[in-house]
Amino acid sequence: xxxxxxxxxxxxxxxxxxxxxxxxxxxxxxxxxxxxxxxxxxxxxxxxxxxxxxxxxxxxxxxxxxxxxxxxxxxxxxxxxxxxxxxxxxxxxxxxxxxxxxxxxxxxxxxxxxxxxxxxxxxxxxxxxxxxxxxxxxxxxxxxxxxx
Amino acid sequence: xxxxxxxxxxxxxxxxxxxxxxxxxxxxxxxxxxxxxxxxxxxxxxxxxxxxxxxxxxxxxxxxxxxxxxxxxxxxxxxxxxxxxxxxxxxxxxxxxxxxxxxxxxxxxxxxxxxxxxxxxxxxxxxxxxxxxxxxxxxxxxxxxxx
Numbered sequence: 001x002x003x004x005x006x007x008x009x010x011x012x013x014x015x016x017x018x019x020x021x022x023x024x025x026x027x028x029x030x031x032x033x034x035x036x037x038x039x040x041x042x043x044x045x046x047x048x049x050x051x052x053x054x055x056x057x058x059x060x061x062x063x064x065x066x067x068x069x070x071x072x073x074x075x076x077x078x079x080x081x082x083x084x085x086x087x088x089x090x091x092x093x094x095x096x097x098x099x100x101x102x103x104x105x106x107x108x109x110x111x112x113x114x115x116x117x118x119x120x121x122x123x124x125x126x127x128x129x130x131x132x133x134x135x136x137x138x139x140x141x142x143x144x145x146x147x148x
Numbered sequence: 149x150x151x152x153x154x155x156x157x158x159x160x161x162x163x164x165x166x167x168x169x170x171x172x173x174x175x176x177x178x179x180x181x182x183x184x185x186x187x188x189x190x191x192x193x194x195x196x197x198x199x200x201x202x203x204x205x206x207x208x209x210x211x212x213x214x215x216x217x218x219x220x221x222x223x224x225x226x227x228x229x230x231x232x233x234x235x236x237x238x239x240x241x242x243x244x245x246x247x248x249x250x251x252x253x254x255x256x257x258x259x260x261x262x263x264x265x266x267x268x269x270x271x272x273x274x275x276x277x278x279x280x281x282x283x284x285x286x287x288x289x290x291x292x293x294x295x
Contacts, residue, residue, distance in 0.1 A: 016168020062158020103235020
């Protein structure tokens with residue numbers, strides 16, 4: 001296994017991670033809500049009670065806004081290199097949507113908030129999607145030779 | 149005020165995703181590619197985020213309520229069920245295919261990249277499909293919302 005050693009990217013990653021943690025902590029401290037993106041979006045679109053629509057919409061709008069502001073403020077920071085063709089991207093979107101609702105969360109809800117709460121369910125979910133992601137990349141990139 | 153916090157938290161979250169590099173699918177695939185040139189940087193994103201959430205959530209859950217609401221909205225289940233693990237595995241497969249998870253995919257919408265848009269539309273379709281096929285969980289206790 002080769003490890004890419006790029007200390008600058010690690011520092012950037014840690015700063016970005018701390019910002020994400022602070023965002024999740026503020027939403028929980030003030031509003032009592034879990035900053036799980038799949039949960040917020042799923043609730044926004046499919047919840048029959050619309051009581052939570054305002055905060056969910058604002059949170060999602062902020063997500064796009066924050067990314068746009070940062071990318072425009074620091075040119076060269078936001079790189080989006082798609083890794084799959086159209087069919088792969090659409091298939092991936094479908095299983096991500098289906099899986100995150102079925103498994104009650106994604107990287108943010110389980111990985112950042114759930115582990116922060118020391119939730120056993122979130123730890124198991126995070127381990128499961130990490131392993132599944134690693135296996136998928138191994139199969140598609142190394143066994144089937146897609147992408148790289 | 150709760151609206152302001154939601155907008156602030158979303159904005160800070162989106163900015164953190166870009167700063168941390170989570171919005172670049174190539175970096176995500178590099179992180180998941182243990183057999184290739186492994187890029188560990190995303191471990192620092194999650195590690196640093198948990199360094200913030202772990203102490204704050206532990207501290208806050210000891211309180212009876214958040215600052216601006218009368219209760220914390222928390223999942224109550226404790227058991228491990230096939231839905232949780234099966235769903236997480238499916239999510240991981242999609243994550244490994246495209247290198248995008250829900251937060252970065254939505255944050256990337258500002259770029260106008262048509263493939264990002266296709267991913268988000270497909271993701272919403274997947275969520276919808278899950279809602280259609282899901283059997284509603286057996287409700288025990290009196291907390292069921294009125295239909």
